[in-house]
Amino acid sequence: QVQLVQSGAEVKNPGASVKISCKASGYTFTSYYVHWVRQAPGQGLEWMGGIDPRDGRTSYAQTFQGRVTVTRDTSTTTVYMEVTSLTSDDTAVYYCMREAVDDSPRGQPFDIWGQGTVVTVSS
Amino acid sequence: DIVMTQSPDSLAVSLGERATINCKSGHSVLDSSNNKNYLAWYQQKPGQPPKLLIYWASTRESGVPDRFSGSGSGTDFTLTISSLQAEDVAVYYCQQCFSTPYTFGQGTKLEIK
Numbered sequence: 001q002v003q004l005v006q007s008g009a010e011v012k013n014p015g016a017s018v019k020i021s022c023k024a025s026g027y028t029f030t031s032y033y034v035h036w037v038r039q040a041p042g043q044g045l046e047w048m049g050g051i052d053p054r055d056g057r058t059s060y061a062q063t064f065q066g067r068v069t070v071t072r073d074t075s076t077t078t079v080y081m082e083v084t085s086l087t088s089d090d091t092a093v094y095y096c097m098r099e100a101v102d103d104s105p106r107g108q109p110f111d112i113w114g115q116g117t118v119v120t121v122s123s
Numbered sequence: 124d125i126v127m128t129q130s131p132d133s134l135a136v137s138l139g140e141r142a143t144i145n146c147k148s149g150h151s152v153l154d155s156s157n158n159k160n161y162l163a164w165y166q167q168k169p170g171q172p173p174k175l176l177i178y179w180a181s182t183r184e185s186g187v188p189d190r191f192s193g194s195g196s197g198t199d200f201t202l203t204i205s206s207l208q209a210e211d212v213a214v215y216y217c218q219q220c221f222s223t224p225y226t227f228g229q230g231t232k233l234e235i236k
Contacts, residue, residue: 045227061224095172107220109163113172
């Protein structure tokens with residue numbers, strides 16, 4: 001079935017980096033963008049960025065520009081997100097989700113979400 | 124960035140009654156070239172990822188019960204649950220996909236009265 005399966009929970013020290021994976025299956029990988037959203041404890045949803053799996057072109061929220069990198073491996077249909085210079089404010093659940101590729105300037109809804117990856121930043 | 128504001132922040136409704144959640148965008152999310160509103164609604168239950176309920180403001184995602192409906196255009200939108208069921212207890216988010224950065228409302232917590 002169509003699914004996005006994320007890597008497991010991570011615990012990191014402040015200043016470290018974390019790299020989370022999102023494995024896509026059950027659909028044509030290049031037909032859907034993959035995005036990342038995070039949710040701090042008890043808080044709402046914050047879009048971080050996304051990638052076009054066809055060519056690897058990325059888009060990031062200004063808040064995360066320079067600190068977040070999203071990549072993809074088409075051979076394994078996996079998308080990765082790396083966050084550097086972690087602080088306690090980065091403690092959150094990180095979700096990947098897909099959006100249908102549509103070359104219009106407007107977006108499509110996120111119809112499939114990964115299960116989430118808990119990242120805890122603590123010394 | 125397009126700011127999305129939901130109201131109320133929390134809501135308690137009796138089983139079988141109607142629940143209404145509002146969402147206002149700081150910029151119109153209506154694309155006049157195709158008359159589509161780029162507004163989606165998601166439901167999030169504790170410990171789970173969000174689930175897509177409604178897109179293009181009023182189109183129900185496959186498998187979503189018909190007691191869920193969306194309405195509105197431009198900058199003002201509404202999610203309505205016509206007859207609240209116990210399994211509808213969740214936090215509901217609106218989201219605009221009109222332009223990046225895609226932004227979400229702060230969420231509305233729906234509980235049983």
